[in-house]
Amino acid sequence: MNIGFEKLFEEGAGRLLARASDNRSLGREAMVPRITAAVEKYLLKDDPDTPHAEIAKFIDEMQADDLCLIIACERGDENAWNDLVGRFTTTVRSAARSASKNEDAAEDLAQSIWAELYGLRTRKDGMPASKLAYYSGRGSLAGWLRAVVAQLAVDVFRKQSRLVQTEEDTDLDRLAHVAEGQPIVAGIPSPEESISNRFAQADIQQALNQSVQELPAEDRLLVKLYYFDNLRLREAGAVLGVHEATASRRLTRIQTDLRKRVTKILVDERGWTQAETERSFAEVAQHLDTDLESLLATKSTKGI
Amino acid sequence: MKQETNNEMDLLLRRLGRRDDAVVPEAHLDADELSAYAENVLPAAARARYTTHLAECSRCRSFVAQLSSSAGVVATTESAAVPELSGFRKFLASLFTPMVLRYAAPALGLIVVAAIGFVVLRRSQSEPYLARNGAAETQQQPVASPAASISDNYGYRMSDTAPSPGRVNEEKKEKHEPAQPASPPNAPPAVASVDAEVSKEKAAAQPKPEEQRASAANEPPPVKTEPAATPEESPRAEAETVKVQPVAGRQAKKELRVAQREDKDNLARAKKPADAASGSASTGFVVDGAAAAADMKTDIRTVAGRRFRKHSGVWVDTDYDSSKAAVTLSRGSEQYRALVADEPSIKTIADQLDGEILVVWKGHTYRIR
Numbered sequence: 001m002n003i004g005f006e007k008l009f010e011e012g013a014g015r016l017l018a019r020a021s022d023n024r025s026l027g028r029e030a031m032v033p034r035i036t037a038a039v040e041k042y043l044l045k046d047d048p049d050t051p052h053a054e055i056a057k058f059i060d061e062m063q064a065d066d067l068c069l070i071i072a073c074e075r076g077d078e079n080a081w082n083d084l085v086g087r088f089t090t091t092v093r094s095a096a097r098s099a100s101k102n103e104d105a106a107e108d109l110a111q112s113i114w115a116e117l118y119g120l121r122t123r124k125d126g127m128p129a130s131k132l133a134y135y136s137g138r139g140s141l142a143g144w145l146r147a148v149v150a151q152l153a154v155d156v157f158r159k160q161s162r163l164v165q166t167e168e169d170t171d172l173d174r175l176a177h178v179a180e181g182q183p184i185v186a187g188i189p190s191p192e193e194s195i196s197n198r199f200a201q202a203d204i205q206q207a208l209n210q211s212v213q214e215l216p217a218e219d220r221l222l223v224k225l226y227y228f229d230n231l232r233l234r235e236a237g238a239v240l241g242v243h244e245a246t247a248s249r250r251l252t253r254i255q256t257d258l259r260k261r262v263t264k265i266l267v268d269e270r271g272w273t274q275a276e277t278e279r280s281f282a283e284v285a286q287h288l289d290t291d292l293e294s295l296l297a298t299k300s301t302k303g304i
Numbered sequence: 305m306k307q308e309t310n311n312e313m314d315l316l317l318r319r320l321g322r323r324d325d326a327v328v329p330e331a332h333l334d335a336d337e338l339s340a341y342a343e344n345v346l347p348a349a350a351r352a353r354y355t356t357h358l359a360e361c362s363r364c365r366s367f368v369a370q371l372s373s374s375a376g377v378v379a380t381t382e383s384a385a386v387p388e389l390s391g392f393r394k395f396l397a398s399l400f401t402p403m404v405l406r407y408a409a410p411a412l413g414l415i416v417v418a419a420i421g422f423v424v425l426r427r428s429q430s431e432p433y434l435a436r437n438g439a440a441e442t443q444q445q446p447v448a449s450p451a452a453s454i455s456d457n458y459g460y461r462m463s464d465t466a467p468s469p470g471r472v473n474e475e476k477k478e479k480h481e482p483a484q485p486a487s488p489p490n491a492p493p494a495v496a497s498v499d500a501e502v503s504k505e506k507a508a509a510q511p512k513p514e515e516q517r518a519s520a521a522n523e524p525p526p527v528k529t530e531p532a533a534t535p536e537e538s539p540r541a542e543a544e545t546v547k548v549q550p551v552a553g554r555q556a557k558k559e560l561r562v563a564q565r566e567d568k569d570n571l572a573r574a575k576k577p578a579d580a581a582s583g584s585a586s587t588g589f590v591v592d593g594a595a596a597a598a599d600m601k602t603d604i605r606t607v608a609g610r611r612f613r614k615h616s617g618v619w620v621d622t623d624y625d626s627s628k629a630a631v632t633l634s635r636g637s638e639q640y641r642a643l644v645a646d647e648p649s650i651k652t653i654a655d656q657l658d659g660e661i662l663v664v665w666k667g668h669t670y671r672i673r
Contacts, residue, residue: 041350042340042346042347042350043347043349043350045350045353046347046349046350046353047349054347058347061345095374098370098374131335134334134335134336135336136336136340138336138340138345138346139336139339139340139342139343139345140339140343143339143340143342143343143371144335144336144339146339146371146374147335147336147338147339147342147367147371148335150338150367150370150371151335151338151367154363154367204316205316205319205320205323208316208317208320209320212317212320217352217355217356217359218352218355218359220359221355221358221359221365223317224321224358224359224362224365225365225369227317227318227320227321228321228362229362229365229366229369230321231369235369235372235373236369238369238372238373239342239358239365239368239369239372241344241372255313255314255317256313258313258317259312259313281312282312284312284315284316285311285312285315285316
């Protein structure tokens with residue numbers, strides 16, 4: 001590591017301790033390793049020559065109080081531990097409740113979280129293997145605790161929470177396989193047309209898949225959040241740190257962009273004409289639309 | 305068209321989403337990375353790296369989605385991204401929003417067109433009357449003597465462009481100068497003998513106008529004084545002051561009565577030859593045919609909720625009561641400005657009705673010249 005960084009981390013640790021409302025009597029030497037790890041993880045990994053000013057700014061933006069509390073807990077400060085439990089019991093319980101099926105499961109999960117944090121297991125060096133070591137101080141301690149609870153909940157309940165394929169999923173799967181030659185709708189006039197439609201659908205679908213993969217990461221993430229994870233725009237926007245209106249505008253732009261990309265692939269690589277592309281888009285979309293209507297009709301009939 | 309194409313892409317993407325069989329990466333973001341990403345506190349480069357991972361990893365996406373919803377990131381991000389505008393800037397910005405421009409601009413255009421139309425129509429309506437009045441005045445001048453113009457028959461004076469001695473006298477009174485000894489004998493009385501103005505309505509209703517004129521000549525008018533007030537006083541105070549302050553005591557009153565009598569004598573003198581000339585004894589109006597017809601024609605206007613009838617160039621409030629004293633004001637005088645400052649509607653009336661106006665406002669009568 002750049003030698004100049006050590007001084008930078010020392011000074012940064014001093015500023016964090018001075019800024020903390022309760023520094024738990026920690027010294028700079030307790031803070032520096034944590035600061036170093038955070039800077040390497042979030043700055044130097046991407047740019048080893050990150051300017052000193054940027055590093056200093058990064059350190060100054062860390063959560064001084066939360067970091068001091070966690071380091072003190074890790075060092076066995078009982079008062080700090082009591083403070084941690086007292087301040088964040090509600091947060092942990094709330095996160096556990098939202099990740100669990102019932103109150104008992106939530107209580108069990110919350111207890112296991114505290115055990116994980118306290119470090120009942122020991123590492124090779126004899127120190128307790130506590131998850132507290134992984135808190136960098138970059139984000140809030142409450143947010144980190146919620147993330148720990150969510151991850152642990154998935155680990156604990158992985159087997160129990162396997163998705164049961166519902167009837168609806170089956171129907172959607174049938175819809176998804178229309179392109180592979182299992183049309184469920186009798187709305188297609190002739191076999192020739194049906195075959196050509198299926199080929200067109202397959203081509204378009206492949207081109208679309210390729211286009212999505214070529215999107216910039218942030219656009220691709222939005223597409224995945226909205227279309228693959230079925231999040232609402234507000235939720236997808238929250239992940240990206242933007243308002244839902246911004247997410248909506250972005251999605252509209254991405255749709256337009258994807259259409260251009262798909263058209264270009266079909267014309268350049270598959271030899272389609274522009275007119276064929278336009279017509280096929282409309283036909284495929286109409287077909288999918290009809291599929292959805294048909295699916296809804298089938299479901300309602302079954303319901304009766 | 306664009307919406308349709310987007311709908312097509314929407315359907316295709318939904319279908320693609322259902323068929324997602326992407327391989328979930330082996331490595332995942334740890335709790336610290338997930339929470340820092342959800343709270344949007346990562347440096348740009350690190351965030352971009354994690355974004356790439358999240359675009360491929362549904363497991364980490366679900367964590368981040370869950371954490372973002374509970375972290376309340378959106379509000380902080382939005383407020384940081386959009387600088388708070390000041391109140392005035394907000395107001396200005398609101399004036400130029402697309403919605404406002406879409407509806408306000410055509411509405412403004414309509415208002416402008418309507419206003420221009422109104423002004424043009426109003427002018428075209430008023431021009432014939434102006435022409436008639438002008439003709440009437442030119443015809444009246446040789447008939448009526450300088451001392452008693454034709455308008456005196458109606459009891460109130462026409463608005464003269466050149467101030468008569470009497471009018472000068474009035475203005476002096478308004479400025480609170482010492483009371484003048486008397487008006488010149490041949491000048492119209494300084495007092496606006498409003499009662500006579502008594503008006504044409506009454507005159508027309510009388511079966512024998514000559515009798516009325518005779519009685520009017522014998523009996524003093526009910527109105528005693530011409531209102532006068534200091535410029536500092538409000539119009540209401542002016543009227544009250546006038547009652548308490550009959551200029552300079554008894555002597556002034558006497559002079560006033562003398563002037564009134566002289567004025568009526570002049571009136572009677574002026575009428576005789578006119579009556580003889582016109583031979584219109586039944587009407588009692590001292591005008592010849594065309595001029596009389598022009599004068600008889602009245603114009604009715606409603607301004608600021610008041611209704612006015614035009615008689616021989618004077619706009620008379622239909623609620624005007626000749627038994628009540630009128631405060632005389634000249635446009636542009638300090639009193640006038642003080643009055644219109646308190647009662648802007650009177651300014652509206654004075655602006656819209658040109659010439660002399662008799663307006664009844666909140667129980668007071670104002671003669672505006």
